[in-house]
Amino acid sequence: MTAESTSGTPRQPAVRRAPARRVSMADVARLAGVSAQTVSRVSNGHPSVVGSTREQVLDAMRRLGYRPNSAARALKYGEFRTIGVILFTLSTVGNSRTLEAIVDHAAxxxxxxxxxxxxxxTQDGVLGAFTRLGELAVDAVIVIMEVHLLDAATMTLPLGIPAVIVDSTGGDRYTVVDTDQADGTRQAVRHLLDLGHRTVWHVAGPEDSYAAERRAETWRATLTEAGLPVPRMWRGDWSADSGYRAGLELADEPGCTAVFAANDQMALGLLRAFHEKGKVVPRDVSVVGFDDIPDSTSFIPPLTTVHQDFTEVGRRCVERVLRQVHHRRTKAGTTLVPTRLVVRDSTAPPPA
Incomplete structure (x- = not known):
């Protein structure tokens, strides 16, 4: 008997549709007129494919609605071609520029x-991030640490996943890539002392920052080695506002003729505070920053600062972590990327 609906109309038998066949890499290769290997390289973002061929393959992918299957690729090649990056903040210049460089070199x-x-x-926060990365399927991880987590005896990274740490003291246990914070600071302080200043004041970064601590320690050590007094240190939070607040107080300090700020943003705040207090930079007080952000040449006056090569930091992070992915056996240790002092118009000999 034929089934009927409630309205009395005979119900038509359901038609089963055959599942659509997934577009394969071979389909794309045939349409684009290239090899499957070329399609694979384009899919993975490999730079060896010339522009015209790349566009030809991408056009074929769009026309066919092709989407690379990362799971299948992992089964075939043993990797997902993906690097996870864990970081705490993008608000600082160093973190954002390091991440940009990592993305560029990974691509x-x-x-x-x-x-x-x-x-x-926190440790739980980092371990939770590792768990999420495991679910997302990555081959390795780069951790832009900055704060003092790896100093704690209880802080350990999960075993079995290649990892590189940026901006940390963990070089005895992990692979670490960092800017040479100490040498950059030493260059900045020595530059001011060589100009004839009797001492150098310091506006430091946050207390929990490894980079800020290393710069503060080296500032203090350089003055001590020179047999000069170590003045009071001001503490900022990397922002121009915190540098401004420190500058309003430093402008009233007798004998303050030179200030080393732990980053360029705080140095910018210092320049504003000194201007409002009637101090002329560098006639009355010299200022040195750290980072060499692109805008530092447009400060008034253009800022003397320590240049960090964030591009090289990012390149070495990717290089070190992929070395672990492909070879597995690598030794822990710290790689330091050199810094250099860039002298502009914000420093001069002290007033007579």
Whole structure:
């Protein structure tokens, strides 16, 4: 008997549709007129494919609706071609520029980036981020640490996943890439002393920052080695506002003729405060920053600062972590990227 609906109309038998066949890499290769290997390279973002061929393959992918299957690729090649990046904040110049460099160099090597921000910089926060990265399937991880987590005896990174740490003291246990904070600070302080200043005041970064601590320690040590007094240190938070607040007080300090700020943003705040207090830079007080951000040449006056090569930091991070991915056996240790002092118009000999 034929089934009927409630309205009395005979119900038509359901028609089963055959599942649509997934578009394959071979389909794309046939349409684009290239090899499957070329399609694979384009899919992985490999730079070896010339522009016209790349566009030809991408056009075929769009027309066919092709989407690379990362799981299948992992089964075939043993990797996902993805690097996870864990970081606590993008608000600082160093972190944002380091991340940009990591993304660029990873893409050059044919790897994508999965970003996992950690809202609270704790061990649980980092381990939770590792768990999420495991679910997202990555081959390795780069941790832009900055704060003092690896100094704690209880802080360990999960075993079995290649990892590189940026801006940390963990070089005895992990692979670390960092700017040479100490040498950059030493160059800045020595520059001011060589100009004839009797001492150098310091506006430091946050207390929990490894970079800020290393710069403050080296500032203090350089003055001590020179047999000069170590004045009171002001503490900022990397922002121009914190540098401004310190500058309002430093302008009233007798004998303050030279200030080393732990980053360029705080140095910018110093320049504003000194201007409002009637101090002329560098006639009355010299100022040195750290970072060499692009805008530092447009400060009034243009800022003398320590140049950090964030591009090289990012390149070495990717290089070190991929070395672990491909070879597995690598020794822990710290790689320091050199810094250099860039002398502009914000420093001069002290007033007579």
């Amino acid at each position: 050059h090597e044919g790897y994508a980036i999965t970003l996992i921000p950690v809202a609270v910089p």
